[in-house]
Amino acid sequence: xxxxxxxxxxxxxxxxxxxxxxKAGWQLLVAWVIxxxxxxxxxxxxxxxxxxxxxxxxxxxxxVQTVWSWLFFRWRVDSQRVExxxxxxxxxxxxxxxxRIQRVDVTTPLWYRPLSRVNLVLESxxxxxxxxxxxxxxxxxxxxxxxxxRGHQASxxxxxxxxxxxxxxxxxxxxxxxxxxxxxxxxxxxxxxxxFPVLWGLYAQLPNDRRTQVENWLQGPLHQLADxxxxxxxxxxxxxxxxxxxxxxVSSIALTTLRWYGFVLxxxxxxxxxxxxxxxxxEQDVRPIKVQQIVYRRNPLQRLLGIGQLKxxxxxxxxxxxxxxxxxxxxxxxxxxxxxxxxxxxxxEHDPWQSISNxxxxxxxxxxxxxxxxxxxxxxWLTGASALTMLLAGLAWSLGFLVxxxxxxxxxxxxxxxxxxxxxxxxxxxxxxxVDLCRVQRVDMHQxxxxxxxxxxxxVFWVPSGHIQLPFIPxxxxxxxxxxxxxxxxTTTRAWM
Amino acid sequence: xxxxxxxxEFSPDQLPEPEPRQWHSLRPVxxxxxxxxNLPFALIxxxxxxxxSMTTRPDLIGHPALAAxxxxxxxxxxxxxxxxxxxxxxxxxxxxxxxxxxGWLWRRISLVSYSRIQHVEVGQGPMQRQFEVSWIKxxxxxxxxxxxxxxxxxxxxxxxxxxxxGERIDSHARALQxxxxxxxxxxxxxxxxxxxxxxEIQAPExxxx
Numbered sequence: 001x002x003x004x005x006x007x008x009x010x011x012x013x014x015x016x017x018x019x020x021x022x023k024a025g026w027q028l029l030v031a032w033v034i035x036x037x038x039x040x041x042x043x044x045x046x047x048x049x050x051x052x053x054x055x056x057x058x059x060x061x062x063x064v065q066t067v068w069s070w071l072f073f074r075w076r077v078d079s080q081r082v083e084x085x086x087x088x089x090x091x092x093x094x095x096x097x098x099x100r101i102q103r104v105d106v107t108t109p110l111w112y113r114p115l116s117r118v119n120l121v122l123e124s125x126x127x128x129x130x131x132x133x134x135x136x137x138x139x140x141x142x143x144x145x146x147x148x149x150r151g152h153q154a155s156x157x158x159x160x161x162x163x164x165x166x167x168x169x170x171x172x173x174x175x176x177x178x179x180x181x182x183x184x185x186x187x188x189x190x191x192x193x194x195x196f197p198v199l200w201g202l203y204a205q206l207p208n209d210r211r212t213q214v215e216n217w218l219q220g221p222l223h224q225l226a227d228x229x230x231x232x233x234x235x236x237x238x239x240x241x242x243x244x245x246x247x248x249x250v251s252s253i254a255l256t257t258l259r260w261y262g263f264v265l266x267x268x269x270x271x272x273x274x275x276x277x278x279x280x281x282x283e284q285d286v287r288p289i290k291v292q293q294i295v296y297r298r299n300p301l302q303r304l305l306g307i308g309q310l311k312x313x314x315x316x317x318x319x320x321x322x323x324x325x326x327x328x329x330x331x332x333x334x335x336x337x338x339x340x341x342x343x344x345x346x347x348x349e350h351d352p353w354q355s356i357s358n359x360x361x362x363x364x365x366x367x368x369x370x371x372x373x374x375x376x377x378x379x380x381w382l383t384g385a386s387a388l389t390m391l392l393a394g395l396a397w398s399l400g401f402l403v404x405x406x407x408x409x410x411x412x413x414x415x416x417x418x419x420x421x422x423x424x425x426x427x428x429x430x431x432x433x434x435v436d437l438c439r440v441q442r443v444d445m446h447q448x449x450x451x452x453x454x455x456x457x458x459x460v461f462w463v464p465s466g467h468i469q470l471p472f473i474p475x476x477x478x479x480x481x482x483x484x485x486x487x488x489x490x491t492t493t494r495a496w497m
Numbered sequence: 498x499x500x501x502x503x504x505x506e507f508s509p510d511q512l513p514e515p516e517p518r519q520w521h522s523l524r525p526v527x528x529x530x531x532x533x534x535n536l537p538f539a540l541i542x543x544x545x546x547x548x549x550s551m552t553t554r555p556d557l558i559g560h561p562a563l564a565a566x567x568x569x570x571x572x573x574x575x576x577x578x579x580x581x582x583x584x585x586x587x588x589x590x591x592x593x594x595x596x597x598x599x600g601w602l603w604r605r606i607s608l609v610s611y612s613r614i615q616h617v618e619v620g621q622g623p624m625q626r627q628f629e630v631s632w633i634k635x636x637x638x639x640x641x642x643x644x645x646x647x648x649x650x651x652x653x654x655x656x657x658x659x660x661x662x663g664e665r666i667d668s669h670a671r672a673l674q675x676x677x678x679x680x681x682x683x684x685x686x687x688x689x690x691x692x693x694x695x696x697e698i699q700a701p702e703x704x705x706x
């Protein structure tokens with residue numbers, strides 16, 4: 001039941017407060033145990049009793065923190081806002097108007113699944129962390145509150161037609177992930193790439209006797225295949241590498257499965273809603289009208305596998321990878337369709353991608369060749385290295401840089417479709433960012449001395465979630481785009497946040 | 498489509514020019530105030546540079562010519578550059594937006610529409626109060642980096658600008674409310690079809706009031 005008077009959360013919410021306390025204070029807990037044990041060892045107490053005392057003390061502190069948090073957390077809801085009051089010594093009261101709420105997420109941690117309880121997370125714009133978590137609500141209550149918030153927002157800021165349009169199919173599935181897609185995502189996420197050097201680093205930290213044990217364990221099967229000598233050494237390293245790569249890939253797929261298992265993105269009348277998770281289930285929804293920027297990113301492996309990651313950025317600044325509204329494993333065509341739908345570009349033809357001015361190439365060459373040359377000359381003067389060494393190093397740098405600059409320049413482009421500006425960049429991986437000009441807060445037009453000579457400029461459009469930059473575009477185009485951005489900002493009747 | 502709201506299309510050639518025809522300059526005393534603020538840092542950094550120079554090998558980092566060059570650059574940046582930079586700063590208050598330009602070598606023009614301003618703040622530091630200079634800060638929803646600060650306005654001028662912006666925000670809100678009620682566009686004049694598009698950010702001298 002949603003309270004209209006000040007009320008506490010249910011007793012089950014203590015589990016959430018406990019988890020929060022652990023997340024916030026685990027470093028303190030570790031310091032408490034290590035520092036305490038070192039102090040107590042000096043007082044010549046029994047080893048086991050030291051640890052017992054410290055563990056009991058730590059648990060007691062956690063319990064106090066949890067009960068304290070629950071006891072002094074109260075909330076109520078009226079027809080316009082959610083109000084939260086918490087704390088006793090450091091009291092705080094928060095009023096979160098329904099109009100200002102950017103996102104309403106429903107998460108179901110593993111420990112709440114048998115209890116049919118969920119956490120409702122409310123986020124508004126301009127905060128670096130999530131504003132409110134209403135823990136252990138009954139599913140019906142959470143759903144009712146979410147409906148109330150969304151209903152209020154729709155009636156106050158959007159034309160009624162958006163909710164009643166007949167061409168929408170409520171609950172239509174836009175994107176879903178099967179197990180093959182999860183494997184693809186797992187293989188292409190950076191976790192798989194990072195895990196390998198991390199594991200290698202951990203192995204290198206082992207004491208010598210432990211490393212010998214590991215090597216013997218790994219070499220065991222090889223002894224049966226070949227007997228001693230160089231082959232065994234090479235085989236050992238190859239086997240080790242293969243095992244580490246395999247381990248990192250499997251762990252990456254496992255982590256992906258934990259997070260994205262059963263992923264479904266549905267399109268409702270005015271809301272995009274996604275649900276995913278193997279143990280803890282998270283349900284996020286976003287209203288397209290609240291989406292400020294859309295970022296479509298593909299790393300080299302994702303390009304190879306034909307997938308990418310679409311991130312819908314809102315004015316809420318807690319848009320890290322864990323809490324952002326991210327659509328994983330989505331192909332380029334489907335991503336484009338979704339972007340068009342959110343930006344409401346309709347059936348208009350997309351303008352072709354336009355390259356930035358080749359003046360960028362000139363600038364890159366100047367900075368990439370002349371500046372390193374000066375640095376190398378200085379290094380030669382200071383260190384007294386041989387001229388031949390410096391010359392060879394300079395040549396290698398220049399060649400490498402020319403290849404990089406040419407490739408980078410050819411991949412940096414932009415286009416305008418109706419009022420949507422998109423910028424694409426990237427060398428191996430690609431990143432495409434698009435914004436609707438009606439959301440522009442500020443426009444900057446930059447010119448360096450070099451750009452001024454070449455009659456090009458860089459235009460930056462600021463939106464509530466960040467900015468998009470169009471580098472090295474012709475001056476006349478820069479002026480047109482700036483004027484267009486300001487015109488749209490001043491005249492639009494669409495809600496932009 | 499997820500939603501269906503109006504989304505009219507404009508030809509970029511028919512939009513008004515982004516730059517104002519006349520820039521308003523800032524109070525010259527602002528440059529001296531900035532120099533005064535920079536002076537303690539310049540002195541401390543200079544002492545640090547020469548101390549490092551005298552305690553390291555003279556043929557490497559401790560070369561006196563290197564220390565002299567760094568000191569000269571530092572003093573130029575701290576005590577001379579503010580005067581040059583101020584000459585290249587200017588602002589213009591227009592019907593729909595406020596424009597601010599800055600930068601000597603790397604130039605920048607920033608435009609903020611009144612419809613996007615969340616609130617306005619006018620303030621003075623202790624030294625600014627002595628010389629009746631103020632700063633005005635326009636807060637947008639774009640976070641700290643999306644805000645615009647104009648430093649060095651005359652105090653009366655800042656108050657007038659603040660009042661003007663407040664009135665513009667109110668009138669835009671009324672126009673928006675009316676447009677939403679009548680299902681039509683915001684009542685702002687059509688863009689000038691004959692607007693001339695310049696080809697370069699003009700030199701500051703050409704636009705001085």
